[in-house]
């Protein structure tokens with residue numbers, strides 16, 4: 461078995477000359493590694509896995525043990541880069557029905573990634589009367605969505621269990637020195653972890669932002685980071701292959717990349733990937749639009765569009781080697797559904813044939829296909845995948861000619877929202893937006 465994730469692009473680039481792009485990719489890699497490009501003050505993630513130290517793992521594991529020992533639920537509060545990495549890894553490694561099964565650790569819940577009133581009501585209803593803890597994650601400390609959720613659950617926890625229990629079981633992950641959350645944590649005496657200055661949100665899953673919730677969920681954060689180190693210290697051929705291929709396709713008019721998986725537990729990996737690539741590359745009216753599908757589920761909904769719609773997309777299939785468990789399809793005497801021809805086979809065999817059949821059909825239909833293989837879903841290979849996608853994103857962004865490490869566009873909605881909410885200091889914007897709405 462190959463011990464690394466692999467990129468196979470032979471079904472994407474049939475007959476396409478990529479030598480010039482290879483040179484561009486090598487230059488982009490050099491820009492990234494030498495720190496000479498735009499956004500070079502946000503490159504702390506580049507050598508983060510290999511510089512992670514034992515003391516930090518121990519501290520995180522101790523905090524996780526504290527929360528696991530006293531709490532039935534732990535609410536991880538954060539949005540965007542302060543949410544999706546932990547969510548993706550925990551969902552990838554968990555029993556699909558963990559929410560409905562008894563477990564010997566706390567259930568990890570996520571709040572602060574939306575402003576859904578009913579969502580928050582239902583979570584309050586779930587944790588009320590139960591011992592719970594909070595991991596509040598925000599680099600700025602002033603993001604509206606997690607700010608609202610933290611106010612609500614801090615208040616509930618203090619009223620329900622008292623200030624001392626809350627102090628022991630609220631942990632803040634935030635900027636080392638600045639920001640409202642740093643100030644609050646220091647006033648209240650919470651344990652804290654630092655989001656390094658030079659690591660942006662969407663590149664932060666291998667910092668305490670991701671590692672603490674993942675450890676609380678009971679997973680092996682050392683193996684996750686060790687997997688990332690394997691790619692960090694590798695030869696970058698797979699990284700280059702992916703960055704070159706997707707840029708070659710973009711130049712040929714393939715403006716949408718659909719990340720497809722045939723493994724339900726990887727759904728949130730695609731959500732994390734969409735933020736990573738969308739927020740990094742969508743700038744200056746450029747960038748590949750990252751979309752995702754879960755197959756075979758979405759073959760019965762989006763399959764038609766991919767096979768036969770506008771030819772502006774390419775597909776990247778995340779292909780998993782081994783499942784964790786085996787389920788055999790039984791034989792049936794009457795065979796009314798006509799499935800006896802696969803009786804005795806395991807379910808994943810059928811899934812693999814669906815995957816191959818789909819890839820061939822899509823390539824035939826004019827949808828170039830990149831294949832990314834991972835041997836199985838565990839901490840090690842998820843660590844590899846995360847670092848692979850991060851590095852390829854940096855290279856690809858520089859190839860595209862954008863700064864992959866800022867996100868100026870995300871401020872536009874906030875300005876309008878604050879104006880509409882009449883936030884102090886936004887009076888002029890409030891008047892302007894009212895005038896616009898009344899026209």
Ligand code: PA5
Nearest residue numbers: 540541542598599600603661662
């Ligand atoms: O990638 C990013 O920078 C964003 O997604 C942020 O992580 C997100 O907006 C949350 O910001 P903060 O951690 O400051 O609350």
